[in-house]
Amino acid sequence: MSGRKEFYTFRGYSLHSARRPDSLTPSMEDYLEMIYRLAQRDGYTRVLELAAALHVQPPSASRMIQRLADSDFLVYEKYSIIRLTPRGEEIGxxxxxxxxxxxxxxxxxxxxxxxxxxxxxxxxxxxxxxxxxxxxxxxxxxxxxxxxxxxxxxxxxx
The missing domain is CATH 1.10.60.10 (Iron dependent repressor, metal binding and dimerisation domain)
Incomplete structure (x- = not known):
């Protein structure tokens, strides 16, 4: 056996290791990754563009955008454009x-x-x-x- 002495469930490994940058959930990572992709062209994206790219409803995208904005990954004003902060750019x-x-x-x-x-x-x-x-x-x-x-x-x- 290779040096590992303790086994965990899948969830247990998640609790015992730091794998996500800045404690993002997988869903937050997916949104941030797509925002980064979409913003490469113009420096920003919009809710409808993001929702379409991820195949989600605009209200779902808006809720996640707000969570990411609250965590300082992006700047967003309702009904406006989405821009990544320097932190969001780095993680994206x-x-x-x-x-x-x-x-x-x-x-x-x-x-x-x-x-x-x-x-x-x-x-x-x-x-x-x-x-x-x-x-x-x-x-x-x-x-x-x-x-x-x-x-x-x-x-x-x-």
């Missing part, structure tokens, strides 16, 4: 990086629909595991021959 950038890293890793593994799996994994992965995945991806980028060998190996034998 991290969330996008984490998501993109997981998508790249899943593509490397040959997973067909990377979006759903990345969304599920990103809320639970530790910083150490994410760093290890980043290192693996960097290794394959720096050593294309090894990547080619891996891709040949993982292809189904016909």
């Amino acid at each position: 950038s991290f969330l996008i990086h984490r998501h993109n890293t997981l998508e790249a890793f899943l593509r490397l593994l040959g997973v067909e629909d990377v979006l759903e799996d990345a969304e599920k994994i990103e809320h639970n992965i530790s910083t150490a595991a994410l760093t290890a995945i980043e290192q693996l991806l960097a290794f394959f980028k720096e050593h294309p021959a090894y990547r080619a060998t891996w891709e040949s190996y993982r292809r189904p034998q016909e």
